[in-house]
Amino acid sequence: MRIKIQYFASLRELVGIHMEEMSLEEGSGIEDLMRKIKERHRPLMEAKRILVAVNGEYVDANGSLREGDLVSLFPPVSGG
Secondary structure (H helix, E strand, C coil), rough: EEEEEEHHHHHHHHHHHCCCEEEECCEEHHHHHHHHHHHHCCHHHHCCCCCEECCEEEEECEEHHHCCCEEECCCCCCCC
């Protein structure tokens, strides 16, 4: 299946791109995707935490993926 991945803020700077498409095996989930992304973009292995949204909804590592999903990756946000 094909999905699109968007990188935001410092994650975009680490990978050097804003968006890419990636192929995954049918039935793959967020955990599978993150493993593949970190293999492709080694600097992301240093990121302590990455927030993941699928089609605009935040998900955890157990989330599932479907053909055509848009996955957005964000660094943790802190405020004060």
